[in-house]
Amino acid sequence: MKKKPSARRPITSTAEFARYVGLARTTVSRVLNRQPGLKSNTIERVQRAMDETGFTPNAYAVHLKGKSTSTIGICMEDLLTPTAVKKLSALQRLLRSRHYTSLIEVLEPGQSQRLVRHFLSMRVEGIVFIGHFPPEELAQRIAELNGHGTPHVVIDHVGIPNAHSVTLDRAGGMVDVVNHLVARGHRSFGLLGISAWLHGKLGRMHGIIQALAAHRLPFAQCTRSLDHLHKRENDFEFGRTLAASFATLKDRPTAYLALNDAIAIGTMHGLQAAGLDIPGEAAVTGFNNQEICAMTRPTLTSVDQQIEETIRVGAEVLLGQIGQPPRSKPILRTIEPKLVIRQSSDFQLG
Amino acid sequence: MKKKPSARRPITSTAEFARYVGLARTTVSRVLNRQPGLKSNTIERVQRAMDETGFTPNAYAVHLKGKSTSTIGICMEDLLTPTAVKKLSALQRLLRSRHYTSLIEVLEPGQSQRLVRHFLSMRVEGIVFIGHFPPEELAQRIAELNGHGTPHVVIDHVGIPNAHSVTLDRAGGMVDVVNHLVARGHRSFGLLGISAWLHGKLGRMHGIIQALAAHRLPFAQCTRSLDHLHKRENDFEFGRTLAASFATLKDRPTAYLALNDAIAIGTMHGLQAAGLDIPGEAAVTGFNNQEICAMTRPTLTSVDQQIEETIRVGAEVLLGQIGQPPRSKPILRTIEPKLVIRQSSDFQLG
DNA sequence: GACACGTGAGGACACGTGTCCGCGTCAAGT
DNA sequence: ACTTGACGCGGACACGTGTCCTCACGTGTC
Structure with a gap:
């Protein structure tokens, strides 16, 4: 005989609930808000009634009354790339531990204004942007938020004027x-999906150029890119076809640096399909250090994004703005990535 | 010279905003709610002022006034497994297209009551559960929701009494x-992480038994499991160590059926490390058909979960309850998965 | 018996919004 | 000049809550 929790219409206001308990509405309200000066007997009565009825105060009325919403808006590029989702997961966990609720939305292109308005209408106390967005659009949103004095932080997206941001030092990772690779004897490098225009000083290309220069290796002769030969999708297939093209070269590079792990894995497939041994005849490196790196044959050397650290700092930047006067200078924080060496590059040439 | 959007304190009420525009509060309200009988000139003035000030009506006050919240609560087991996230992504996109906002929360064990209360206090119009939860806990929440008459749907989690649910027919997939595999000549099967108690009639084991029986193959002699030898984590490493153990067997199976893709990939690694050719000497199959299946060597045969379809049906079940009288019988819908054959099993035994 | 004290009742107000209603204003049509 | 709409104004109320206030009741103390 289970106690049926009264399949009746649920109680929707403290007034109604107070009648059910047999107390005054104000008394119930004081119990719910843990105010002092109440008999423990009364408190228990209310507790019991809440369990019986499942009554919950209307959050809309509570916050209308001026209580802060403790809500953070999280704007995601999408929910399909593993790294984006990992960031989201880490961020939500961290915010929850600080007693913030998160409002998660995926930004469809051109809808950013509508989305930010939605966040503002929900009176969020701050907004986090995770992923890559059309820069002009994002810049405009940031300008608006600065106008309102709404706290915000942009994760891993450089070049937005006046935006508070946390960015991974991809250049450092490529260094x-x-x-x-140079220590392993490599002197010629294939670049897969890596272009100069991305991320400026913190971009991968900048790091590669810097590091080669430090070894007195001439960039133009040491590196080769075939990106222009294939449809650029930054995925497994892109890497595979690129590798097939590289394999036909007479004096092909001995090391391959990919923009991300998917391209790197595609590259390994392509090279192996052409009969090349990895890492014996060619080294391959990825970027992001996804779980998948440990599951390939050979396992893939990659650069770890330090997601936990990035999010920790990002939350710090965001929460640090709440309740403070708006800053005139944007906050810019940089995260150092970490190289994880695995089989795909761990072979001494010569 | 950019127009600075007035770094002043933002406008927070229609009254204040109406003073800014030079109209009556009620007139502004009628513009915002698209009521008829307004000069287009007036509408434009309000529009322009909204762009200038970035004013947004307080959602808490709007919904307090009785307007429905158009919000759905989504309760996730976690945000780290790719399939869970894919479901979330598909669901959120679908809900958005129907003009619902989603409230996404990750359930920490033992916090389900608090979480559901949070949803209810936000006056959600329905709750979706995605992932695997402690069954008793979930059952209790469902009972409460049924008590309140709050619409809900449980995705892929069988055995919850009185829960409306959508479930993948894993048995059918294994059939x-x-x-x-039988068509490819296999007669002996290694089972990796597959147990009988999971999901009952819709569980994998049930399908395997059924299918073998149809081929008049005696289950006990045809199958083998070594799950008890290793720490069960349902991950890559579990598969790898299992495979190592299988490799030492004298009369080892020729086909390996894994609980999921990660175990299957680990298994391939383990078998390959023992010198076995896949699929020449051993066939391997996974479950879930994640992207990664196309990136392994050899590519992995797997069973596709039909996530889009699952979510479509789930949303249908949920939204169908909104505004309707509560049902006495729970809705149970089943989704048929789809086998995707790749290299790891595509070999005709001699 | 007077008093203080602890506890709860009940009234009042504010929060921001949507909506209804009566009233003014202004221009166009008769 | 009068009527008729069209349009906007401003007052009023309700939504559910938190908080403050005053008042009443009961118990224990001097």
Whole structure:
């Protein structure tokens, strides 16, 4: 005999609930808000009634009354790339531990204004942007938020004027990669999906150039890119076809630096399909250090994004703005990535 | 010279905003709610002022006034497994297209009551559960929701009494797998992480038994499991160590059926490390058909979960309850998965 | 018996919005 | 000049809550 929780219309206001308990509405309200000066007997009565009826105060009325919403808006580029989702997951967990609720929305192109308005109408106390967005659009939103004095932080998206941001030092990561490969005897490098225009000083290309220069290796002769030959999708298939093209070259590079892990894995497939041994005849490196890197044959050397650290700092930047006067200078924080060496590059040439 | 959007304190009420525009509050309200009988000139003035000030009506006050919240609560087991996130992504997109906002929360064990209360206090119009939860806990929440008459749907989690649910027919998927492997000449099967108690009639084991029986193959002699030898984590490493153990067997199976893709990939690694050719000497199949299946060597045969379809049906079940009288019988819908044959099993045994 | 004290009742107000209603204003049509 | 709409104004109320206030009741103390 289970106690049926009264399949009746649920109680929707403290007034109604107070009648059910047999107390005054104000008394119930004081119990719910843990005010002092109440008999423990009364408190228990209310508790019991809440369990019986499942009554919950209307959050809309509570916050209307002026209580802060403790809500953070999170704007995502999408929910399909593993790294984006990992960031989201880490961020939500962290916010929850600080007693913030998160409002998660995926931004469809051109809808950013509508989305930010939605967040503002929900009176969020701050907004986080995760992923890559059309820069002009994002810049406009940031300008609006600065106008309102709404706290915000942009994760890993450089070049937005006046935006508070946390960015991964991809250049630093590539410096580590190049140093590692040079130490293993490599002198010629294939670049897969890596272009100069991305991320400026913090971009991958900048790091590669810097590191090669430090080893007195001439960039133009040491590196080769075939990106223009194939449809650029930054995915597995892109890497595979690129590798097939590289394999036909007479003096092909001995090391391959990919924009991300999917391209790197595609590259390994392509090279292996052409009969090349990895890492014996060609080294391959990825970027992002997804779980998948440990599941390939050979396992893939990659650069870890330090997601936890990025999010930790991002939350710090965001929450630090709440309740403070708006800053005149944007906050810019940089995260150092970490090279994880695995089989795909761990072979001494010569 | 950019127009600075007035770094002043933002406007927070229609009254204040109406003073800014030079109209009556009620007139502004009628513009915002698209009521008829307004000069287009007036509408434009309000529009322009909204762009200038970025004013947004307080959602808490709007919904307090009785307007429905158009919000759906989504309760996730976690945000780290790719399939869970894919479901979330598909669901949120679908809900958005129907003009619902989603409230996404990750359930920490033991916090389900608090979480559901949070949803209810936000006056959601329905709740979706995605992932695997402690069954008793979930059952209790469902009972409460039924008590309130709050619409809900449980995605892919069988055995919750009185829950409206959408479930993948894993048994059917395994029937397809077994039929495929038998057609390729296999007669002995290694089971990796697959147990009988999961999901009952819709569970994998049930399908395997059924399919073998149809081929007049005696289950006990045809199948083998070594799950008890290793720490069960349902991940890559579990598969790898299992495979290592299988490799030492004298009369080892020729086909390996894994609970999921990660175990299957681990299994391939383990078998390959022992010198076995896949699919020449051993066939391997996964479950879930994640992207990664196309990136392994050899590519992995797997069973596709039909996530889009699952979510479509789930949303249909949920939204169908809104505004309707509560049902006495729970809705149970089943989704048929789809076998995707790739290299790892596509070999005709001699 | 007077008093203080602890506890709860009940009234009042504010929060921002949507909506209804009566009233003014202004221009166009008769 | 008068009527008729069209349009906007401003007052009023309700939504559910938190908080403050005053008042009443009961118990224990001096």
